[in-house]
Amino acid sequence: MSVALLNLIETTLNGLMAGVMYSLVALGFVLIFKASGIFNFAQGVLALFAALTLVAFQTGQVPFAHLVNAIFGTELHKWGPGLPTFLAILLTMLVMVALAFLIERLVLKHLINQEPIILFMATIGLAYFLEGFGDLMWGSDVKALDVGLPSGGSFWWEDVTREWAAEGSGYYGMYVDLLDVSAAIVAVALVVVLSLFSQYTATGRALRAVADDHQAALSVGISLRTIWVIVWSIAGFVALVAGIMWGAKSGVQFSLSLIALKALPVLILGGFTSIPGAIVGGLIIGVGEKLAEAYFGPMVGGAIENWFAYMLALAFLLFRPQGLFGERIIERI
């Protein structure tokens, strides 16, 4: 194989991996949108908050240390050596469930029957609140997150692909990050678990009923409020997974919450209401973005990653306004 072709394959592979990471975030959006019609802008911040909490449990930070130190002049920092990773993840999950409960109690309950734009704004307000709250609680410095996932390039894959190139071409082999591979495996597992859950458990079926039709679900005795808590908990869980993956990749810091902006084009491309859409959309955006950056970027000066995904999604939307897998929009008067 020629080096150019191998490079193309490598770019595509890396694009697919990046796409899986986008899909992880987009999944959380889709879950909440399906179940409650809320476009939850706070999903990115939820991921940040989950990752921050996880790191704090792992390293044993005292919550609100900065604030307490500022007010009382104390020197609090850590309460101990920290918890083992497994326990920390479990505790973080509990925190996310508690958060879902609080969000339902304090915010959503009061906004039932409001217009979608109002709910959207409320989630942006929530995003601001959580961002400030997370930083206030655990400090805003960049933290390293290590949950024992492998990282760095795969030497085995490099060796294998080096054989593919023609003799004497000086090809070094493909670079594939092991962390991305594990993220892909985790994402697949997550989707399988979620679809099994929604297919075979009573709660899952209730979730799907609510997603189909709120009023019909209410009339057969499904409690909307319980469902919302469950959905936000699941979204919190997905956010935790996304937070772990992204946090392990680039450190836990404020910019982690901006992955929400990466997930938005994935959403409109795949459709707000479709889980397969989030996956396929993520893959298309990931591959498109990497290919464009590699082949089209140099022509216009690079750094097109920021907007290319949006333009790609916009171009798709002009042909299918509801996204690739979204429900067909039927408008009546």
Add this chain to the structure above:
Amino acid sequence: MLYREAGDFKTTYRADQQTFPIRSERYLFWAAMAVAFLVVPFFINSYWEKSVLVPLLIWSLVALGLNILTGYCGQVSLGTGGFMAVGAFACYKLMTSFPDMPIIFVVLASGGVTALVGTMFGLPSLRIKGFYLAVATLAAQFFLVWIFNKFPWFYNYSASGQITAPERTILGVAVTGPNAPSWATYLLCLSFVFVLAWVARNLTRGRIGRAWMAIRDMDIAAEIIGVEPLRTKLSAFAVSSFYIGTAGALFFSVYLGAAEVTEAFGIEKSFLALFMVIIGGLGSILGSFLGAAFLVLMPVALKNLFVGTLGWPTDVATHIQIMLIGGLIVFFLIVEPHGLAQLWRLTKEKLRLWPFPY
């Protein structure tokens, strides 16, 4: 008692349709304008100019523009920061290419350029609706900021990538640049806001405004009764972008003086503008002002409280401030989803009967 309509008879349609139909309200408005135009310029100092009054006026203009698009025509836009950047860079290019052009004309022309760009980015709205459109307008935000970063022509090949406003005068008084006196920049912004708000008020209650509202309330039904979606939606995008571009030009030339595009016109500006419109009240001119006032004044007040009075470190204060802003937004949405303008309307209803409600 203070605020009543009894005895205030209208004998013509014109009198009945005026913006402030109640006499005391009308007097209050003109008194406020008199204070703003004739009293404040004599007492304004640099602190009040730079951190309160001028940002307040400019953000009111932005909120007004976004309210035309989102509040009156129902098209949610997250591209406000990008459009402000277009206004700022158009202003910079015009100022440096044509040094003799009067600044007022430059600012209006920047608005015109932004209107063209806005119309272009409004085209997808004919096909895409709701949240899909909101996300699509983010494309404008990222794309425009990227363009102004990537092509040095826009910032005249300056080494830092910054644009700096040269000094321009009106009637011999500097209004841009570091030597501009506080009262001059304030009066310039105030005049722009006054005239443009007056135009917006009259646009939105006329034929065009009614067409916008018809599209907002139900676009298919509006189309059937003869409101043309193409022209209506694009005109909303054009007018809204004109306002936002004008505000962007003022923001750069009068307020900031020097700007770097990602820092000055990033996505958080788009969200800020949308917050102003929602908190102030969708589809209300007064609401745009109230929303802008709320979101400009609150951080200043909070900062004074935490850093100035309580003496906390700035980073802790910033976190609490972000948290409070988020919390207050949620709180306001819960208490009154129709915004501060609606609260004001309710207060007026109460005031009419005060102190003897029946």
